[in-house]
Amino acid sequence: MPSNFEEQLALCYEDLDYTPAVLKKLPLFFEQASFFIKENNISVQCYLHVGDIVLINSDEEECIAIIRAIFCHKKGERYLTFIIIDSFKNINQTKLVCPVYRLATNNLRKIFPVSIVKSVNAIHFIHNCKDGECIEGNYNLENDLYIKNLYFFKAV
Numbered sequence: 105m106p107s108n109f110e111e112q113l114a115l116c117y118e119d120l121d122y123t124p125a126v127l128k129k130l131p132l133f134f135e136q137a138s139f140f141i142k143e144n145n146i147s148v149q150c151y152l153h154v155g156d157i158v159l160i161n162s163d164e165e166e167c168i169a170i171i172r173a174i175f176c177h178k179k180g181e182r183y184l185t186f187i188i189i190d191s192f193k194n195i196n197q198t199k200l201v202c203p204v205y206r207l208a209t210n211n212l213r214k215i216f217p218v219s220i221v222k223s224v225n226a227i228h229f230i231h232n233c234k235d236g237e238c239i240e241g242n243y244n245l246e247n248d249l250y251i252k253n254l255y256f257f258k259a260v
Contacts, residue, residue, distance in 0.1 A: 132175060160216070187215070191207075192205040202252050204251055
């Protein structure tokens with residue numbers, strides 16, 4: 105959890121045009137959540153899990169992130185859902201003609217309303233394991249390099 109959790113949560117409430125929340129109750133954390141997004145004027149239900157790769161609605165370039173936590177917070181009589189993310193940053197390198205990204209764990213802002221999610225698991229990454237570094241699915245998390253899999257597709 106970010107060290108400035110309350111400050112970042114207040115920014116989220118401002119994004120949603122709510123008055124900033126006072127953290128009277130602890131947030132409730134979940135492993136998964138479902139929500140609706142609009143695609144071509146049709147509401148589509150999405151399922152979000154901790155560890156999912158998501159595209160984020162951003163004014164700038166395409167923003168790709170990994171979900172680190174999902175939580176809800178009660179404001180008045182409403183529960184609002186938020187996510188904690190780490191962003192991927194393109195480091196302008198390639199491996200097997202695929203771009204290499206660095207997981208930016210020190211982003212200034214990590215907490216956002218779930219409504220910023222544009223799509224879930226539309227992009228796939230492979231951990232850039234080095235010789236002997238990752239054994240049988242146990243990844244060295246100090247290695248923060250990932251390869252964007254350009255060859256992944258969904259069979260219809």
